[in-house]
Amino acid sequence: MQNIDVKRLRTKAVFKIVMLGLIVSLVPLFAICGFLASAGLVSLQWGDQPLTGFRAILAGPFIGLSLAIFFGLFNSALVSSGLMLYGLIRPLKIEYYPKEND
Numbered sequence: 001m002q003n004i005d006v007k008r009l010r011t012k013a014v015f016k017i018v019m020l021g022l023i024v025s026l027v028p029l030f031a032i033c034g035f036l037a038s039a040g041l042v043s044l045q046w047g048d049q050p051l052t053g054f055r056a057i058l059a060g061p062f063i064g065l066s067l068a069i070f071f072g073l074f075n076s077a078l079v080s081s082g083l084m085l086y087g088l089i090r091p092l093k094i095e096y097y098p099k100e101n102d
Contacts, residue, residue, distance in 0.1 A: 001096070001097055002095070002096060003093055003096075004094050005091040006087075008083070008087040008092075009080075009087075014076055015072075018076040019076065023072070026065075028064075029064060030060045031061045034056045035056075035060065038056045044060060
């Protein structure tokens with residue numbers, strides 16, 4: 001593991017990290033919830049309308065994607081501004097594993 005000190009991260013990098021993490025975690029979670037809702041074990045709701053059956057299977061991943069985008073944009077803006085303020089006080093220390101060359 002190696003360390004690097006940076007003064008500031010690009011906002012684009014923060015958005016990529018946060019959005020990728022939320023999409024990779026929320027879309028499969030809501031796809032599972034959609035499958036379970038189609039079996040009648042849980043219920044998904046869009047607005048005031050409950051989703052069951054085949055509609056729940058189709059809507060589950062889209063609900064997860066829309067939530068990931070909404071929370072991702074909001075959280076990325078907060079994380080990015082917080083890291084910018086922290087970068088004014090002292091440099092950020094990032095630990096990373098270097099890429100192995102083939």
